[in-house]
Amino acid sequence: MLLITDRSDGNPELARRLGLLRPCAVLILGCEAPKADQPDSIIVGDVDLGRRESVEAMRQALARHRSKGAPYLCLLREMTVRTAIQARAIGATEVLPADAAAALLVKTIEQLLGEGKDGDPARGTVAFTRAQLATAAASLADMLGSVANGAPVPLRAVEASVEAIEQAAGASDIGDLLQVVWSYDDLTYQHCMLVAGLAASFGHQLGFSVEDRKLVTRAAVLHDIGKARIPLAILHKPGALDPAEQVVMRGHPVIGYEMLMKQGGLRPEVLAAVRSHHEYLDGSGYPDGLKDAEIGDIVRMITICDIYAALIERRSYKPPMAPDQAYGMLVLMGTKLDAALVRAFEAVVLKTSQAA
Structure with missing residues (x-):
């Protein structure tokens, strides 16, 4: 899992939550990307989509790091129609408010990954x-x-x-x-x-x-x-x-x-x-x-x-x-x-x- 954020501290609280579900690497926009041993199964975005420069930086980061078919969960700090449309425009598979409850965050990620639906x-x-x-x-x-x-x-x-x-x-x-x-x-x-x-x-x-x-x-x-x-x-x-x-x-x-x-x-x-x-x-x-x-x-x-x-x-x-x-x-x-x-x-x- 890859967390992409524009927060200078890397949003350690969110990274910790995601890390409880599966290994999570963190990419701070504008910084060198972490070295990945294998393609990321899902990307979680924590970026202020109300800022044009952040939107463009996120678009470029997704182009570099999102593997084919990997879902992108966008966490919106302002859950408005405008930001939701912006998120979908840059390829979000699903959107949630940034303060979504832990249970909802976990459930959404598992649904996006679709684990256990392959007949096993x-x-x-x-x-x-x-x-x-x-x-x-x-x-x-x-x-x-x-x-x-x-x-x-x-x-x-x-x-x-x-x-x-x-x-x-x-x-x-x-x-x-x-x-x-x-x-x-x-x-x-x-x-x-x-x-x-x-x-x-x-x-x-x-x-x-x-x-x-x-x-x-x-x-x-x-x-x-x-x-x-x-x-x-x-x-x-x-x-x-x-x-x-x-x-x-x-x-x-x-x-x-x-x-x-x-x-x-x-x-x-x-x-x-x-x-x-x-x-x-x-x-x-x-x-x-x-x-x-x-x-x-x-x-x-x-x-x-x-x-x-x-x-x-x-x-x-x-x-x-x-x-x-x-x-x-x-x-x-x-x-x-x-x-x-x-x-x-x-x-x-x-x-x-x-x-x-």
Whole structure:
């Protein structure tokens, strides 16, 4: 995918959103073009078509970089009849307002690419999974970005993520889901998406109702929301944290819990998962040292998914643990985790083994 923009900074927010869907190169008008290893499957334009010079520059860029048959999605900063006509005049396949919702942007790109319509059902399933998870990741990005900037948690973005992840988990194999999640470079999104995908699959495995599955997935989506307020130097440190950094990092469950309590609108089970997903049944966890019956079932499920996700994550400074080894670590944790749930989770692990 190629994003062509006249913004001097390359519009990193839009590039990040597009990158959640598939690899995205950026071309700033007037600058040297990025070297492409293969033809771009789609071009997304973010250019002020109200300026004549920008229109001509975009026309020339399309002539140089648009391969035959490649769709061109034009994002209009002013959605007027005049700009829409101008966009079509220079070859736009489709137009959307520049502030279109992430879900609409993802859906439009997938429709333009027409993936899964070539008679290959497997490809269609993976394409659906990618689209759903890209929608979830974009909504998750909105959520984390909003919280990092001191704003309330956008509950609509949370629900968009929950809905998309639940649909992806129900429509495809967890292996397909994980392959898509592992393609993300941002480790925060990768971890949140991994935990949410695993939790959704776990809910399906246990035969939960639709509403209960969504409850578990919602808890998983929000479980690390407090990390949005942790300094990036600590959050993205490529290696082990020192003792002082560990103290700061261990504050994220309480930060997230207090934030959501103050805002309101969430069920107690979700709030408990945010605060207590690092608690263990033997009382050795944090922040409250809870034991046994003090820890609810949904918290127990999220804790298992959280630990397993951390073990199988692909990071530059450590290789991922194989699914069977990661599951073995869960078993070795013994009385810290719910043994019955760990045994039930093995069925989810067997499916992740196919993606390793």
